[in-house]
Amino acid sequence: MVGLVLVSHSAGLAAAAVELTRGIAGRETPVAAAGGDDDGGLGVSMDRIEAAVREVDQGDGVLLIPDLGSAVLTARLMEQPGRVVLADVPFVEGAIAAAVAAGGGAALAGVLSAAEEARTYRKL
């Protein structure tokens, strides 16, 4: 299965987004949180992102979903074409769409495009 890493400035937001995502997509979906800086404060930690990538990497690729700003910049530096890919998508909606696709066995490109479709979802 494709793994997902939710990268947020906030450790709490990342952890809660993982909880919500796995609650909807299924517990077996590999989704990990990389939230906060090295000390757990607001910010971004490359160490935390790397640890999360290792946690969810089953060999089928990993999708990084950042919230904004330095999370995006740090995640971009970690991209490995075809292996670790960044999704430019809404954080919550993109994570859920990606997790549902990953749980259904989609390949990395399919998981990415499912996440990208979330950008056009309307709530009403």
Next chain:
Amino acid sequence: MSGMLGTDFFLAWMTLAAGTVRLHRDRLTGLDAAIGDADHGANLDRGFTEVGKALTEWPPTSPAQVLVSAGTTLIRRVGGASGPLYGSFFRQLGKSLDVPATPAGFAAAFASGVLAVERLGKAAQGDKTMIDALAPAARALTQAVQEGADERKAFERAARAAEEGAKATIPLRARKGRASYLGERSIGHEDPGAASSALIVASLAEAAA
């Protein structure tokens, strides 16, 4: 390595950059408090302190190693957007530097570093970012070298261009980064990233003085 642009010169640049960032930490944080999240000075100070530790722990043997090690440390330890941006700048600068480094080679590598920042941040001059200091510095450096200036003169001109570029961000409206959320309210403040870029280029001139 001997010569003006040897390993020791780049180590001196990093030490001076760390010193000036420490000295101006509160000013940078104050600028960031006006239009950002008030952590730029503290973040960069922490990052450059870690750079100093890394360069002491694993002594580099070439200019490229100094710059790539500094860049990697900044990416990993700053914790804000300036980490990946400055980190990419120094890493690209190091990777592009020919050995032995010449003024012309350095100017080209510096420009390549600035391009890496532009690509990563998808920012251009006028967006009220680091680029507003770094891009004029790169141009001044290239021009000075073409006119036959020595390192000291060329770096002084780059430092002046970076400083003017940073001050020129005051009337701009931010189009990138945290300050862009403020829209019109970002006008009237110097961009903290441009201000720290000017300090880092000034420390380059200081290292050559």
